[in-house]
Amino acid sequence: MESNMSILIENTDVSLKYAAHYNSVKEVLFRNSAEEMNAHRKKALQDFITQGIPTRKNENYKYTNLQPRFSSEFRYIHEREPAEVDLHAVFRCDVPLLDTHLAFLFNGWFYEDNSKIGELPSGVILDSLENVAHNNPGLIRKYASLAQTEDDPLVALNTAFAKDGYFLYVPENTTVELPVQLINFLQAKESAYVTQRNFIYLEEGAHVKVISCDHTLNLNHYLNNSVTEIFAGPNANLEYYTLQNQHNYTTSLNSVFIHQEKDSKVTTLNSSLHGGLIRNNLKFNMDGENAEAFLYGMAFIDRKQHVDNFTQVIHGKPHCMSNQVYKNVLDDESTGAFTGRIHVVRDAQKTNAFQRNNNILLTDKATMQSKPQLIIDADDVKCSHGATVGQIDEEALFYLRARGIDEAKARLMMMNAFAYEVIQQISIEPLRKRINELVDKRLRGEVARCHDCAYNCEC
Amino acid sequence: MLSIKDLFVEVEGMEILKGINLVVKPGEIHAIMGPNGSGKSTLANVLAGKEEYTVTHGEVTYLGEDLLDMAPEERAQKGLFLSFQYPVEIPGVPMVNFLKTAVNEHRRSRGEKELTAGEFLKFMRTKMEMVDMHAQLTNRSVNEGFSGGEKKKNEIFQMALLEPRLAILDETDSGLDIDALKTVAHGVNALRNSGNATIVVTHYQRLLDYIVPDHVHVLYGGKIVKSAGKELAFELEEKGYDWIKKENGE
Ligand SMILES: Nc1ncnc2c1ncn2[C@@H]1O[C@H](COP(=O)(O)OP(=O)(O)OP(=O)(O)O)[C@@H](O)[C@H]1O
Numbered sequence: 255m256e257s258n259m260s261i262l263i264e265n266t267d268v269s270l271k272y273a274a275h276y277n278s279v280k281e282v283l284f285r286n287s288a289e290e291m292n293a294h295r296k297k298a299l300q301d302f303i304t305q306g307i308p309t310r311k312n313e314n315y316k317y318t319n320l321q322p323r324f325s326s327e328f329r330y331i332h333e334r335e336p337a338e339v340d341l342h343a344v345f346r347c348d349v350p351l352l353d354t355h356l357a358f359l360f361n362g363w364f365y366e367d368n369s370k371i372g373e374l375p376s377g378v379i380l381d382s383l384e385n386v387a388h389n390n391p392g393l394i395r396k397y398a399s400l401a402q403t404e405d406d407p408l409v410a411l412n413t414a415f416a417k418d419g420y421f422l423y424v425p426e427n428t429t430v431e432l433p434v435q436l437i438n439f440l441q442a443k444e445s446a447y448v449t450q451r452n453f454i455y456l457e458e459g460a461h462v463k464v465i466s467c468d469h470t471l472n473l474n475h476y477l478n479n480s481v482t483e484i485f486a487g488p489n490a491n492l493e494y495y496t497l498q499n500q501h502n503y504t505t506s507l508n509s510v511f512i513h514q515e516k517d518s519k520v521t522t523l524n525s526s527l528h529g530g531l532i533r534n535n536l537k538f539n540m541d542g543e544n545a546e547a548f549l550y551g552m553a554f555i556d557r558k559q560h561v562d563n564f565t566q567v568i569h570g571k572p573h574c575m576s577n578q579v580y581k582n583v584l585d586d587e588s589t590g591a592f593t594g595r596i597h598v599v600r601d602a603q604k605t606n607a608f609q610r611n612n613n614i615l616l617t618d619k620a621t622m623q624s625k626p627q628l629i630i631d632a633d634d635v636k637c638s639h640g641a642t643v644g645q646i647d648e649e650a651l652f653y654l655r656a657r658g659i660d661e662a663k664a665r666l667m668m669m670n671a672f673a674y675e676v677i678q679q680i681s682i683e684p685l686r687k688r689i690n691e692l693v694d695k696r697l698r699g700e701v702a703r704c705h706d707c708a709y710n711c712e713c
Numbered sequence: 714m715l716s717i718k719d720l721f722v723e724v725e726g727m728e729i730l731k732g733i734n735l736v737v738k739p740g741e742i743h744a745i746m747g748p749n750g751s752g753k754s755t756l757a758n759v760l761a762g763k764e765e766y767t768v769t770h771g772e773v774t775y776l777g778e779d780l781l782d783m784a785p786e787e788r789a790q791k792g793l794f795l796s797f798q799y800p801v802e803i804p805g806v807p808m809v810n811f812l813k814t815a816v817n818e819h820r821r822s823r824g825e826k827e828l829t830a831g832e833f834l835k836f837m838r839t840k841m842e843m844v845d846m847h848a849q850l851t852n853r854s855v856n857e858g859f860s861g862g863e864k865k866k867n868e869i870f871q872m873a874l875l876e877p878r879l880a881i882l883d884e885t886d887s888g889l890d891i892d893a894l895k896t897v898a899h900g901v902n903a904l905r906n907s908g909n910a911t912i913v914v915t916h917y918q919r920l921l922d923y924i925v926p927d928h929v930h931v932l933y934g935g936k937i938v939k940s941a942g943k944e945l946a947f948e949l950e951e952k953g954y955d956w957i958k959k960e961n962g963e
């Protein structure tokens with residue numbers, strides 16, 4: 255009780271600020287939003303107040319101090335604001351040969367002029383969540399049921415504020431051949447707080463690949479608190495690629511919830527190439543037999559950047575398989591964390607659950623925390639986890655040098671090799687090539703932006 | 714070509730080499746034999762530039778320059794090649810990438826134009842035939858999942874690509890089947906000319922039937938305790954090392 259009290263007190267100021275803010279913008283939040291979304295706000299706020307902005311005393315946020323980030327002054331964006339520029343004119347995804355159904359999001363909102371979506375297979379919907387909630391509320395009946403507000407304060411805060419994001423629906427036995435690409439832009443005249451809420455719904459036997467890219471378009475400070483709920487029906491197949499490429503003054507908080515039905519297969523692959531503070535929550539709920547989940551992640555960070563990946567895989571039914579591979583290369587004074595929780599529930603027999611986290615520290619000042627958490631309540635289970643934090647393999651480095659390859663180049667080859675295990679999992683070839691190039695540039699210490707850098711910055 | 718004078722080497726505070734003297738001239742083949750743990754690989758690694766070995770005394774001249782002063786890559790670029798006793802696996806570094814980079818680094822250091830991917834592949838194919846290297850091995854990561862013999866073959870394949878002036882073969886024969894041994898020996902001989910030299914570290918006389926040495930040395934307790942012609946190898950094959958040990962007061 256006493257320790258709870260102290261959390262509450264420490265939390266009070268900044269958390270209360272957010273609660274007060276909610277009350278002051280309540281009318282805006284409810285206005286123009288569908289009942290399906292509004293219905294969750296009140297409880298979400300209460301759940302947020304109960305939990306507060308996480309401090310390091312919150313076991314799940316032990317390695318990431320969010321209090322100072324939330325204490326900054328922001329303009330809170332709660333309404334659709336027109337982009338001042340034509341996003342199609344200022345931005346072109348220049349990955350060669352990457353042909354996609356392309357949609358932009360602007361400060362969390364589905365861009366009103368999304369003219370590059372192209373022709374989707376019949377019945378497939380890619381639209382603004384706000385629109386779908388109004389026009390087709392039946393489709394979002396699972397809204398806020400995968401992401402539970404009582405389990406996480408960031409999810410609670412997102413749900414209290416949520417207005418828009420993207421919505422993707424793929425009907426039964428439909429395959430979307432081209433990947434769906436979402437580019438999430440942040441651009442405001444001043445520091446801004448952004449909320450984005452997405453939903454992906456795959457019916458039975460649906461197949462789709464999604465690429466989600468995060469970009470900042472200027473140097474203002476941003477805090478983006480996004481939540482994505484993903485429902486994968488029986489035998490559905492989803493590949494979900496996320497590319498984080500933002501500047502050093504960005505706080506990027508992403509919570510992704512994936513519900514899997516039987517025989518479904520979901521692959522997630524996150525690349526953190528650049529960002530100030532990144533926290534990725536990724537929670538899988540395997541709720542049908544023979545489901546497969548692959549969780550891949552890689553981060554390349556330097557200076558004072560911070561990346562914290564938190565995964566949770568609940569094996570709720572027998573005969574499921576999950577495999578996690580997370581790799582980080584940390585330079586300068588950067589800091590990283592990985593927490594991988596695997597929960598095999600009672601009677602989830604014949605579970606295979608694997609997890610690995612490998613890290614390379616390039617300096618003495620970079621630090622990495624790695625924490626596996628296995629909770630296994632079934633007895634017929636194959637489970638493994640392993641974490642390494644180390645330097646580059648000196649034996650291998652010597653081998654390369656002994657063949658005439660100079661040290662810097664040899665190191666680079668080794669680091670690329672380290673990342674390659676994750677990169678090779680990208681099944682979209684042009685994307686794989688581009689990420690490979692970006693990683694290579696990043697490891698060379700060059701600025702690896704996915705697009706022409708409009709601002710010559712040191713970040 | 715190579716001149717080692719009174720070389721003392723320590724690793725982790727232990728003295729392993731205790732005064733090595735050796736002169737290798739262009740065109741020569743030297744065999745170094747000796748019991749396990751006598752310091753043969755240590756000598757090979759020191760020559761290649763491995764950093765964990767500390768030279769406490771002595772000097773090594775290679776092509777008229779101070780070898781010990783050069784980085785490993787510089788030694789390699791100047792034509793020194795070590796075929797490792799235990800080649801490491803490097804998952805994620807594709808063979809072709811690695812080989813092309815190595816070849817081009819050598820070319821660059823000599824002021825030659827780097828090979829394009831196409832040119833390199835062509836060049837590589839000729840060398841693959843020479844050592845009977847399977848194409849599928851070049852599609853993998855460096856040494857990853859290679860059998861013991863395949864690793865050794867891969868070393869000689871790299872040697873064929875880099876065309877060194879001084880090759881040090883550290884137990885390249887162990888792990889090779891009889892046919893592979895012949896192929897490898899054939900490869901080594903084919904690469905020989907009057908301008909280059911080879912140091913063969915081996916435990917078995919057999920290899921020396923194919924790669925015929927001009928000099929055979931016995932390394933024991935960190936020193937070269939005996940040097941003679943190729944007949945010494947036969948004598949060792951027959952009698953083992955006991956008589957050498959006795960001669961050296963054990
Ligand atoms: N990195 C190291 N750390 C500790 N000891 C080492 C190291 N390298 C070599 N040694 C020791 O030095 C001695 C000589 O080793 P070396 O590998 O040179 O022997 P060798 O003559 O090549 O033997 P073998 O015929 O078995 O290959 C051994 O006792 C070995 O344990």
Ligand SMILES: [Mg+2]
Nearest residue numbers: 753754755798
């Ligand atoms: Mg040895």
